[in-house]
Amino acid sequence: xxxxxxxxxxxIRDLRKTFGSVEAVAGVDLDIGDGEFFSMLGPSGSGKTTxxxxxxxxxxxxxxxxxxxxxxxxxxAPFDRDVNTVFQDYALFPHLDVLxxxxxxxxxxxxxxxxxxxxxRAALRSVRLDGxxxxxxxxxxxxxxxxxxxxxxxxxxxxxxxLDEPLGALDLKLREEMQVELKxxxxxxxxxxxxxxxxxxxxxxLSDRVAVLDRGRIEQVGTPAEVYERPATAFVAGFVGTxxxxxxxxxxxxxxxxxxxxxxGSGGESGGPAEDGPGRDxxxxxxxxxxxxxxxxxxxxxxxxxxxxRFVIDLESGDRVVALQQNLRTSSMDVTRHRGARVRIGWxxxxxxxxxxxxxxxxxxx
Amino acid sequence: MTxxxxxRIALRAVMALGLAVIYVPLLVVLVNSVNADRAFGWPPxxxxxxxxxxxxxxxxxxxxxxxxxxxxxxxxxIALLLGTMAAFAVARYRFFGREAVSxxxxxxxxxxxxxxGIALSNAFQVVLKPLGIGLGxxxxxxxxxxxxxVTIFNNVLARLRxxxxxxxxxxxxxxxxxxxTFWHVTLPGLRSALLAGGxxxxxxxxxxxxxxxxxxxPGARTLPIWIFDNLFRPNQAPxxxxxxxxxxxxxxxxxxxxxxxxxxxxxxL
Numbered sequence: 255x256x257x258x259x260x261x262x263x264x265x266i267r268d269l270r271k272t273f274g275s276v277e278a279v280a281g282v283d284l285d286i287g288d289g290e291f292f293s294m295l296g297p298s299g300s301g302k303t304t305x306x307x308x309x310x311x312x313x314x315x316x317x318x319x320x321x322x323x324x325x326x327x328x329x330x331a332p333f334d335r336d337v338n339t340v341f342q343d344y345a346l347f348p349h350l351d352v353l354x355x356x357x358x359x360x361x362x363x364x365x366x367x368x369x370x371x372x373x374x375r376a377a378l379r380s381v382r383l384d385g386x387x388x389x390x391x392x393x394x395x396x397x398x399x400x401x402x403x404x405x406x407x408x409x410x411x412x413x414x415x416x417l418d419e420p421l422g423a424l425d426l427k428l429r430e431e432m433q434v435e436l437k438x439x440x441x442x443x444x445x446x447x448x449x450x451x452x453x454x455x456x457x458x459x460l461s462d463r464v465a466v467l468d469r470g471r472i473e474q475v476g477t478p479a480e481v482y483e484r485p486a487t488a489f490v491a492g493f494v495g496t497x498x499x500x501x502x503x504x505x506x507x508x509x510x511x512x513x514x515x516x517x518x519g520s521g522g523e524s525g526g527p528a529e530d531g532p533g534r535d536x537x538x539x540x541x542x543x544x545x546x547x548x549x550x551x552x553x554x555x556x557x558x559x560x561x562x563x564r565f566v567i568d569l570e571s572g573d574r575v576v577a578l579q580q581n582l583r584t585s586s587m588d589v590t591r592h593r594g595a596r597v598r599i600g601w602x603x604x605x606x607x608x609x610x611x612x613x614x615x616x617x618x619x620x
Numbered sequence: 621m622t623x624x625x626x627x628r629i630a631l632r633a634v635m636a637l638g639l640a641v642i643y644v645p646l647l648v649v650l651v652n653s654v655n656a657d658r659a660f661g662w663p664p665x666x667x668x669x670x671x672x673x674x675x676x677x678x679x680x681x682x683x684x685x686x687x688x689x690x691x692x693x694x695x696x697x698i699a700l701l702l703g704t705m706a707a708f709a710v711a712r713y714r715f716f717g718r719e720a721v722s723x724x725x726x727x728x729x730x731x732x733x734x735x736x737g738i739a740l741s742n743a744f745q746v747v748l749k750p751l752g753i754g755l756g757x758x759x760x761x762x763x764x765x766x767x768x769x770v771t772i773f774n775n776v777l778a779r780l781r782x783x784x785x786x787x788x789x790x791x792x793x794x795x796x797x798x799x800x801t802f803w804h805v806t807l808p809g810l811r812s813a814l815l816a817g818g819x820x821x822x823x824x825x826x827x828x829x830x831x832x833x834x835x836x837x838p839g840a841r842t843l844p845i846w847i848f849d850n851l852f853r854p855n856q857a858p859x860x861x862x863x864x865x866x867x868x869x870x871x872x873x874x875x876x877x878x879x880x881x882x883x884x885x886x887x888x889l
Contacts, residue, residue, distance in 0.1 A: 310789075312789050312793075332789070332792040333792045333797050337793075343786070346790075347787060347790070349811075358794050358796075362800045363795050410795065
């Protein structure tokens with residue numbers, strides 16, 4: 255774990271940035287460890303990209319400090335910082351071919367021609383992009399441009415690599431492929447990655463730790479498991495995955511087991527024998543709806559989604575919950591006929607979590 | 621859109637007529653430059669190279685062409701420098717009076733040449749004369765530069781607004797200081813805009829006559845002024861005709877280049 259970091263690759267203290275009257279970043283503290291894959295996750299306008307741009311040096315902070323490897327770089331220009339950036343739209347130089355794009359950083363730093371050729375080719379090989387040296391960026395596909403951008407940054411062997419939604423422009427298949435590759439490149443190179451994304455799944459999949467941002471502030475920093483299973487705030491609970499409110503607690507959809515009541519084949523309002531045993535104190539009796547917590551309700555909607563089925567269930571308490579069941583044995587024919595069925599749901603107390611509820615959204619009394 | 625056959629024929633005729641109005645007179649000039657008949661009688665009585673060789677030997681025409689080239693190149697050089705700088709200021713920085721500066725730079729192209737001419741002539745008399753600088757090629761260049769700046773400014777400004785600063789950020793991120801970034805990234809990005817603006821600027825200067833009249837001393841006769849002076853001397857008419865024919869042929873080159881540039885030839889990116 256990264257709880258104690260004497261040698262932070264990036265250390266940020268009370269960072270603030272205002273544009274006119276808008277406070278884009280409102281006091282951010284971060285310690286990012288050496289060799290860590292660190293993500294900043296948040297919706298658009300949360301300030302994550304602005305933090306990244308301040309680390310790169312494109313924006314000057316209104317106040318606060320940024321240290322890279324123990325050195326205060328707050329007022330240094332981008333070209334004096336040992337970081338490189340992979341831009342969202344790649345920002346490849348259109349008038350240079352692939353090899354010259356990758357060489358660029360070495361060239362402006364005065365690395366001799368033969369050496370930089372060799373290093374650029376090696377960087378291109380490391381992102382699996384051989385044989386396109388002479389192509390212009392306009393002649394490449396989106397995925398190829400992405401790899402060139404990555405090679406162009408990596409060839410400089412920076413201490414920290416900043417990635418600004420680098421996979422955002424790729425289609426799903428390619429994005430998943432690049433995720434795997436990014437992770438392996440990061441492990442191999444041992445470089446600290448600071449990765450900005452609005453895609454919670456991407457952040458959870460790739461990161462050693464995730465910072466969730468909202469409205470210029472950090473809501474929570476933790477490992478993907480911590481952020482997902484123990485969200486610190488209502489915002490994190492809602493932004494990272496789906497969270498169901500059941501009474502005073504919250505439960506993730508996949509933690510809820512759905513058991514169809516045996517006599518509910520006809521569906522509708524016809525009450526089953528177990529109907530009078532609601533609440534979380536009920537004990538498991540049958541195989542369905544396992545767990546040490548129970549509730550009863552009616553299936554309002556069933557969505558078949560390939561590997562899993564999503565149930566939307568209206569509980570007797572008035573809460574509406576979403577439950578995700580893997581389709582291990584069931585088929586689409588089986589699940590859709592459960593619409594309107596009475597169900598008993600079950601979950602384990604250890605999967606419950608609670609967050610400080612704010613404002614009008616407090617849970618209704620059950 | 622589909623047109624009826626009659627409409628199609630009519631539109632083609634109109635287009636042919638329009639192009640004929642423009643190009644037939646030019647063709648006549650070209651033909652007359654080799655017309656053996658001294659009075660340009662029609663149809664030509666024969667083909668001769670006499671006028672061309674006389675024009676090449678003509679001292680006045682040669683110096684006039686040279687003056688015009690110098691004026692055009694000088695004015696374009698000044699315009700490239702100042703126009704690019706002004707475009708950067710307006711596109712990349714926010715400052716008090718930015719819109720006013722933008723308007724002030726563009727205005728001279730709309731001003732009547734006669735106004736610019738009088739104003740510059742007066743100013744040169746008042747400011748430069750006491751310094752011992754008389755009217756001549758230098759004042760012509762300055763006069764032309766006032767409106768040549770506009771073509772560069774507009775071209776570069778449009779390019780800067782379109783490309784934004786992301787490539788420059790990428791360059792700085794990769795370790796390039798501002799000078800290297802300008803040289804390796806910004807300037808190549810502006811190359812086609814500068815070339816197109818420069819060609820237009822040179823063309824504007826090359827056939828300028830009004831401002832030139834007011835700012836050229838007796839020593840600096842550009843080609844348009846020389847042509848104008850000789851137009852009504854019957855003896856010189858064949859030579860003037862040859863010069864005009866030469867200019868037609870030469871004009872095709874920059875126009876062709878400019879068209880290729882603005883149609884976004886891949887190699888220029």
